[in-house]
Amino acid sequence: MSKLLNHSSGLIAFVRAVESGSFSAAARINGTTPSAISKSIARLEIELDVKLFRRSTRNVSLTPEGQAFFNRIAPLLNAIDDSADSVRPSGAARGHLRISMPSDLGRLLLPAIHSVFLRQHPEVDLDLTLVDHHVDLISEGYDILFRVGSLPDSALKGRALARMKMVLVASPSFLTAHGAPKSIDDLRNLQFVRYQLGGQTFPVVFEDGTTVVPNGRIGLDSGFGLRTAVLDGMGVAYLMKCTVKDDLDRGALVELFPDHRLPSPPLNALHAFGALTPIRVRLFADFVRSEVLKWV
Known part of the structure; x- marks a missing residue:
């Protein structure tokens, strides 16, 4: 493990290349060149004595060994990044957010997500899935879910944001x-x-x-x-x-029947980070709460 830590730049380059789909995209994310990414990964392959990628003139693809290594190393690197993120000052959010929320709630929030949240946090980008059916936060790789209604017993950390009429x-x-x-x-x-x-x-x-x-x-x-x-x-x-x-x-x-009262179920935010919640997750939940409270 100590030897691998000496190749931290290669580990990061490897994970970014897999996540982004190419050495060029990884270079843009890391602020470097495709050649530097390729060399970092080559040094990592020498250290591991294994080929992580199949290279051709057109593209690169993971070898079975590369896929297995990615499955083990990516969660570790992301956990390190999230742990650092959790102790940053509140204005320093950065990184990627993968979010699921009900379709019509997303329709209402999308303009403010673009004009308010992303403008306030220029180092955050996000993927937004608008579905009403329940997704599996952990197995499907979401950072945070928003759901309306009572919460089932779960190991996920839940927070009620508002009551929805x-x-x-x-x-x-x-x-x-x-x-x-x-x-x-x-x-x-x-x-x-x-x-x-x-x-x-x-x-x-x-x-x-x-x-x-x-x-x-x-x-x-x-x-x-x-x-x-x-x-x-x-x-x-x-x-x-x-x-x-x-x-x-x-x-x-x-x-x-406006005079017949209907229940007001809670809008909940759910994540699996526990106490060390990345600031980007906390800030996005706060943003959703502030916007929804304008409507209810």
């Missing part, structure tokens, strides 16, 4: 065609655009315990899809109020 909505054209419901029981006979995850339709549960299981021919697994469908008059939808506020304000949608 829910709303039942329909388009004026749908209500004209099918009639506006006058009671909760009327809802049971109306066509819904069902919110469906994992093959199960989410029920609508009012604060007094009254439950309506939506009926409808269309089930969708994203808030983005539900909003599109309800605007097109396909049925009633159960959504976060912030995601349809503009539609309600301009009359494109109508809120049903």
